[in-house]
Amino acid sequence: MKLADIIETFISGDWGEESPSSDTPNAVYCVRGADIVPITNHRFNDIPQRYVCQRTVDSKMLQAGDLIIEKSGGSPTQSTGRIVYVSDDLIREKGNIVCSNFCTALRVKSEWNPLYVFYYWQNVYNHDAFFNFEGKTSGIKNLQLDNALSAIEIEYLPLENQNKIVASLSAIDEKLKINRQINDNLEAMAKQLYDYWFVQFDFPNEEGKPYKSSGGAMVYNERLKREIPIGWEVENLIDFAEIKNGATPSTADEANYGGDIVWITPKDLSDQQSKFVYQGERNITKQGFDSCSTSMLPTNSVLMSSRAPIGLVSIAKHEVCTNQGFKSFIPKSISDSIYLYYYIKHHIKQIEQLGTGTTFKEVSRDDLCKFPILTIGAKNIYVQWIELQNGIADKQLALTKEIAALTKQRDELLPLLMNGQASINYHLSDD
Structure with a gap:
């Protein structure tokens, strides 16, 4: 047919x-x-x-x-x-x-x-x-x-046989759906924790009460145009993290691609829609890496797409490099990556406004270097927040990797079931 x-x-x-x-x-x-x-x-x-x-x-x-x-x-x-x-x-x-x-x-x-x-x-x-x-x-x-x-x-195929194949594949898709829902709920918790502590400034004070709501001392900051807790400071983003550009090896030379260096493009972040990235659609070779001006980024670097589109943000969970569509941040202290991730996400509208260009807007490294970032004065509070966020992030990363493994399993099973190379055991298709 x-x-x-x-x-x-x-x-x-x-x-x-x-x-x-x-x-x-x-x-x-x-x-x-x-x-x-x-x-x-x-x-x-x-x-x-x-x-x-x-x-x-x-x-x-x-x-x-x-x-x-x-x-x-x-x-x-x-x-x-x-x-x-x-x-x-x-x-x-x-x-x-x-x-x-x-x-x-x-x-x-x-x-x-x-x-x-x-x-x-x-x-x-x-x-x-x-x-x-x-x-x-x-x-x-x-x-x-x-x-x-x-x-x-x-x-x-008789409808009964179609239903058996669907039961097998949809069982994997149902597990994928559940994992994504758990990950989304964890992300909502993590974002709320950032907002509550570092936007509303209602982190727990010495008595365990919400700081600002309980009368914690605040002072107006001219750069941020808002009040911040006394003792907290504002510095330039370049003082908080190294900022790296990316690049693309020549696509005319096939020897630049197919190696073991993870190379990320904005499409990888758009497709994965994940807080973390550790693999891309294409790897590059050592020759490809050496042939262009991309930078090797250590694990826990924060990647931000800086054009077409601006504002896709992810944390690298593997050594990676990127194409020219990124500005990437290597925090001075690697434990700061979670804070930097949420700070950039929260301020992405202001960062987008820095974009210039006629064909498409791009945010320059120079503008990002001067972008203000709030640094936390209460170090014990900051450490407590980092520990809470790391607990959430560890669960999310494990789920993200399971999602990738299940997706690979489903995609490899799909052609085998469709062309008859694999069949469904009866217990896999039972309701």
């Missing part, structure tokens, strides 16, 4: 309007290509709300089990054709869902488990098949969807 044979109906997209009007009064959440990875990782917060007409509500609303395909976009290394499954969880959390007009949605026939089709499509995508079905319009790559559906084969 061909993929075209298993499609019941197509549902086109609608970007709608930013604000409601008499013509577009209905609020919906609109899934874009940019939302595919976050939704797959069970993160729904950034899906934009738009306003659409009644005809869109009547004919384009999506339901659980629908599949959204990215038709336009991609990059030289990423084809169009990415897919995301509309889950019950997504519908429960967001309610009215449509896809954007750069996407389309598919609803499969009743004898097909839509999750099985999702996994099958993902396996085809992982083998770069959709590069063969792309055209360009005004510099944007477009998926020739009809051609792809008519050309790509899918073997018929």
Whole structure:
């Protein structure tokens, strides 16, 4: 069979309007290509709300089990054709869902488990098949969807067999979802701890009471334009950490790539969406490292993307180097990396305002060197905070590595199940 044979109906997209009007009064959440990875990782917060007409509500609303395909976009290394499954969880959390007009949605026939089709499509995508079905319009790559559906084969399996494969793969995805939720909850705790102690200044005083709320002495700081606890200071970021640039080895020389030096690009941080980074999509060789001006960064360095986009922040948990899209910080004391991470995250809007440039904005090293950073006067309080944060961070890193291992296991299992090289033991598919 061909993929075209298993499609019941197509549902086109609608970007709608930013604000409601008499013509577009209905609020919906609109899934874009940019939302595919976050939704797959069970993160729904950034899906934009738009306003659409009644005809869109009547004919384009999506339901659980629908599949959204990215038709336009991609990059030289990423084809169009990415897919995301509309889950019950997504519908429960967001309610009215449509896809954007750069996407389309598919609803499969009743004898097909839509999750099985999702996994099958993902396996085809992982083998770069959709590069063969792309055209360009005004510099944007477009998926020739009809051609792809008519050309790509899918073997018929009884629904019972589809369900067994889905049970195995979705069990891994469920564990991934739980791990991500635990990690997100731990991150909310860690951020709240930073805000409570070093933004509101309600760290515990000598009596264990909230410092500022209990009348702790404060003094106005001209550089920060706010009051800070007496005895605390403000210095330049360069006095707190070394600031390093990154660079890219020539891509024309294949000998620069494929080595054992971890090399990070902003895409690695965008894809992983993690507090920590310890591997990238591509490594470079010693030759590649020596051929450019990138810097080797020790474990616990803080990486910040400084252009396209500004503001992705992560802590290195391996020796790494970066491309030119980063400014990276090596704290004078390695225990300061957690504090620096949250300080930069909290002040990222001010850092973004330092960006200059016409094609895209970039934050310069010189501007970052002069950026103010608050240093904690109460050293015992600071040490206590670091210990609490390290306890949270250790749990998060362990979960992050387990997520990576489970994802690798699922992605390696996927083609084996789809082409019949592996079968499901009966107990793995039991409810």
